[in-house]
Amino acid sequence: MTDKSHLFIATRGSALALAQANMVLARCRAAFPELSFDLKIIKTTGDKLQTASLAQESKTLPKGLFTKELEVALLDGGADLAVHSLKDLPTDLPTGLKLGAVGGKREDVRDVLIYCDASYASSGKRGFKGGTRVKDLPAGAVVASSSTRRRAQLLRVNPGLKVPDIRGNVATRMQKVADNPELDATILALAGIHRLHFTIASDGKIQGENVPAGLLATVLETDEMLPCVGQGAIGIEVRVDDAQLDRVCAQLDDAPTHVCVLAERAFLSAMGGGCQSPVAAHAEVFVDEVRMRVLSFADGPARQAEGKRPLTEAVQLGRELAAKVRQGQD
Numbered sequence: 001m002t003d004k005s006h007l008f009i010a011t012r013g014s015a016l017a018l019a020q021a022n023m024v025l026a027r028c029r030a031a032f033p034e035l036s037f038d039l040k041i042i043k044t045t046g047d048k049l050q051t052a053s054l055a056q057e058s059k060t061l062p063k064g065l066f067t068k069e070l071e072v073a074l075l076d077g078g079a080d081l082a083v084h085s086l087k088d089l090p091t092d093l094p095t096g097l098k099l100g101a102v103g104g105k106r107e108d109v110r111d112v113l114i115y116c117d118a119s120y121a122s123s124g125k126r127g128f129k130g131g132t133r134v135k136d137l138p139a140g141a142v143v144a145s146s147s148t149r150r151r152a153q154l155l156r157v158n159p160g161l162k163v164p165d166i167r168g169n170v171a172t173r174m175q176k177v178a179d180n181p182e183l184d185a186t187i188l189a190l191a192g193i194h195r196l197h198f199t200i201a202s203d204g205k206i207q208g209e210n211v212p213a214g215l216l217a218t219v220l221e222t223d224e225m226l227p228c229v230g231q232g233a234i235g236i237e238v239r240v241d242d243a244q245l246d247r248v249c250a251q252l253d254d255a256p257t258h259v260c261v262l263a264e265r266a267f268l269s270a271m272g273g274g275c276q277s278p279v280a281a282h283a284e285v286f287v288d289e290v291r292m293r294v295l296s297f298a299d300g301p302a303r304q305a306e307g308k309r310p311l312t313e314a315v316q317l318g319r320e321l322a323a324k325v326r327q328g329q330d
Contacts, residue, residue, distance in 0.1 A: 003244045006036040010070040010079035013041045014169050019195045020234050021083040024103050024252065028081075031251040040079050044069045067237075071097055074239055081245065082237040085192075086230030086261055089237065091269040100238035100249035106257040107191035107232035109282060111150065111225045112200070113143075113218045114177055115185035120214030124181045130204035130216050134158050134224060143185045144176070148278040149228050150187045152297040157224060170196055171210065178212035190219060191232035226280035226295045229264040233257055256285040259314045263292050266318025271298060271325070281321075283314070290314050294321045303328055 009028070011021035021039055028037045044066045066088040073079035075096055083103065093099070113134060118127035128137070137143065139160030145151050151163040166173060166186055170193065173186050193200070198208035204216040236252055238245040260283035267281050283292035291308040305324040309317040 004080070005034075006038070007080040007248070008038055008040045008073075008078070010040045010042050010073045010082040012044055012066060012070070015196060016085070016170060016192050017083070019197075020085065020103075023195075024081070024083050024234065024236065027104070027252055028248060032248065040073065042069050042073055042079075071237065074237065080238065081248065084235040084237060086233040086235035087228050089230065089235045091265050093237065096240055097237055098240050099235055100245060101236040101253035102258040102261055103234035103236050103252050103254070104257075105254050106260065107194055109227040109232040110190045110222060111220045111227065112188050112190050112193060113185055113220055114174055114188055114206075115216055115218075116177065117205075117214045117216045126181075126184055127214075128184075128216070130218075132216070132218055134161075134220065137161060137184065141184045142182060143187065144173075144183055145187050147187070147228065148297075149280050150225065152278045152302070153225050153280070153295075154187070156297075156302055170198075174206070174215060175212050178215055187220075187225070189227075189231055193217075222282055222293075226293065227282055229268045229279070229281050230261050233261050235261075259283070259285055259290050259311050260292075263290050263314040263318045266315040267292070267294050267322050268318075270319045270322030271296060273298060281318075283317075285311065290317060292317055292321060294325060296325045299326075 009021055009025055011017050025037055025039060067084055067090065070082040071094050074082055115132060116125060116127040118129050120127060134154055134157045137158055140162060142162045142164065143154055144164050144166035146165050146167055154161055154163050166176065168176065170188055173188060177183055177186050198206055198211060200206055200217045200219065204218060206215050206217050236249060238249060263283040264281040268279060271277065271279055273279055278297035280295040281292060283290055289308050289310055293306040295302060295304045303325045305321045307317055307321050
């Protein structure tokens with residue numbers, strides 16, 4: 001393809017998507033001052049289905065809820081790079097497209113329990129003390145999540161919980177916890193909280209612009225809540241066989257993070273699942289090898305496995321651990 005001097009970066013219009021896209025935009029402009037880069041905001045199917053559950057039982061929701069329209073723009077030339085939360089990007093990409101880069105160092109992969117402060121809770125609204133963990137919640141407590149992975153792990157730690165669906169962005173979900181007396185808590189990704197410039201103080205208070213009053217947060221370690229595939233990483237999708245885009249991606253890519261997500265996505269693909277499958281994985285690079293822990297609820301009871309391989313065998317590691325999980329090994 002002929003080099004272009006003006007490149008467009010496709011993104012969704014949510015606050016988090018824009019924050020991530022602007023991070024990529026700044027890096028592109030710094031690395032390639034001779035080129036012009038601009039954002040192209042595209043509304044996706046997932047954005048249009050804010051009232052639908054992402055974890056509906058007995059119903060099939062389309063894959064690529066938050067990516068399809070961005071991919072169409074790439075294929076028809078209306079955009080040149082698409083920025084995704086990598087956890088939203090399906091493992092099987094359309095013909096003609098590829099994961100060109102993982103945009104920058106991975107954010108913290110842990111999840112966060114969000115709940116009301118007991119000292120602030122109003123009449124009819126239950127609250128909890130700072131530092132409350134999933135296991136500490138009383139029987140019948142309602143912890144809403146649209147993620148099958150999170151719901152399965154919540155019930156594994158605390159079988160007495162109720163785990164209904166919830167939709168909305170980070171700010172919307174926090175507001176729902178603050179306002180709804182029937183909702184005790186929700187789970188959010190720490191990466192999204194950080195990228196929206198919210199912080200969690202040592203006493204658990206959430207600080208940032210327009211944070212509802214009276215909310216607390218407890219960061220959950222990965223042995224309690226293993227993250228989803230690609231959590232905390234930014235994926236940059238581009239057209240194949242485009243030398244100019246390959247040059248751009250080479251400057252944006254974070255090699256250790258790319259290795260980790262290759263292993264995680266290979267595991268997910270081998271499990272035959274999509275972004276909403278009840279599986280979790282976390283890979284880390286240690287010097288010259290990649291190590292990964294995986295967890296699956298896809299076939300009933302929890303099955304887990306872990307392993308390690310050289311950095312060049314990340315994909316093989318993902319496939320190997322999927323085979324172990326399927327065989328019930330740990």
